[in-house]
Amino acid sequence: MTRLADLTTLRVGGAVRSLVQPATERELIDAVRASDAAHMPLLVLGGGSNILAADAPFDGLVVRDPRRSVSVQDDGMCGGVSVTVTAGTPWDDVVARAVDEGWVGIEALSGIPGSTGATPVQNVGAYGAEVADVIALVRVWDRLESRVRSLARVDCGFAYRDSLLKRSMRGAAPDAGVWSPSPRYVVLDVTFQMRQGTLSSPIRYAQLAAALDVAEGERAPLADVRAAVLAVRGSKGMVLDDADPDTWSAGSFFTNPILDEAVAATLPEDAPRFAAGEGRVKTSAAWLIEQAGFTRGFAVTEGAPATLSTKHTLALTNRGAASAADVLELARAVRDGVRERFAVELVPEPVLLGATL
Incomplete structure (x- = not known):
């Protein structure tokens, strides 16, 4: 028997009625469509790092996206890079690769647990940066319209720890109803636009600047920023550790x-x-x-x-x-x-x- 306690970082939550882990995008969409057609509660789960599940059994379908891939499109003369990441890819794996490859813009978001698909929903942020800064496009399955849609950054309605995707869970559009516990828009993949370089984006957070021994607004080597963020997060217990x-x-x-x-x-x-x-x-x-x-x-x-x-x-x-x-x-x-x-x-x-x- 699978429990949500086994799938979430808080380690609480009751038994799951049904769990699927689709291998392809088509299988993921089919699972969501079948759940909606049966009027079954749907939980699309990534790393389970942003959920508090009740102790009672979840009488619905849990879809856990295991798809992990990163596709790079080099923009050449623009000095930038476009990176498309499937929703199930662990977020910190993306950050680590960005630092290794010299992709600038997400280094301050190191150590955040969970999947890439969750980042635009919550507009994940830390240490003066947020993922909306580098998102170009979010491909989603629209459960209301039963079709794949591509949402440009401006369409995502990003705000502090918020987005159009998250607001659909609160009935932001009255004619669209309230979608819960997963949004109307199920993230399939996310495309990020980042510049290439060796130095970070300007440091916007005093504690991080102090750890790097730079002034706020200055830049630092990407690897140094990642190491400093991981150290600061670790000191606060914000880097997952099975022993802690x-x-x-x-x-x-x-x-x-x-x-x-x-x-x-x-x-x-x-x-x-x-x-x-x-x-x-x-x-x-x-x-x-x-x-x-x-x-x-x-x-x-x-x-x-x-x-x-x-x-x-x-x-x-x-x-x-x-x-x-x-x-x-x-x-x-x-x-x-x-x-x-x-x-x-x-x-x-x-x-x-x-x-x-």
Whole structure:
């Protein structure tokens, strides 16, 4: 019996009714179409690094994409390269190859677990970079229109940890319904446009700049940036390690809140503030959590099997025997504590499957 606990980095989740791992794009599309025709819940799963699945069985179809390929189209005189990657390819494999080949633009996204197909859905980002910076095209299976579509970057509606693909799970287009737990658009492959070079994109994150001993806005050798990012992520328990329960998580569990200026003005003077456009301000979820009294290793009760990471307060971790209910109890305690202290509502970053906060 396959359990979602065996397929996700949080290591929680109930039994799966049906699991398929299609070998080709056509088999993947056929599996999705059959599931939709039968009105069966569908979960398209990559690395399972951004999901909190309930303990109850999932009475639907899990499609796990094992296709791994990278196709390179050299743009020659433009000094750039186009790279098309199948959705099932592990993301960090793509970053590692980019650094080795001298493809500039995703080096700061090193060490992020999960599959390439998940990156445009979440608009994955870290250390001042996000994947939307280099995406040129996302090929998808449109479950509503039953056809393959190619979405240019502008069509993807990228925003902070968000996209058209993700918004389809919230009913962003009323006439299209709500698609859950997988989006209306199932990613088949992603094409990235990157420039070629030996130096990184400008370093936009203070902690990374300090680790590289450069000023913000400067560049550094690609390999140095990757090594620094992996070191910083590793120090926070954000690089998967089977021997380290601090990495048995879904990464950063809450997104950094984006607030109206009036709300941001009610925060303490030392609260982190970053311009987010149009009278909006982004602040740090980790800072809010810590200032609300939640420390590294916090547990709802002594000996609880789900705790905040001992390395980073933004990660909720499974210490080895946690259930989804345990993780949800911890998440609610943190969310409610921040709301009570700052009147700010933290929003979970992972997909909640059969579960609510």
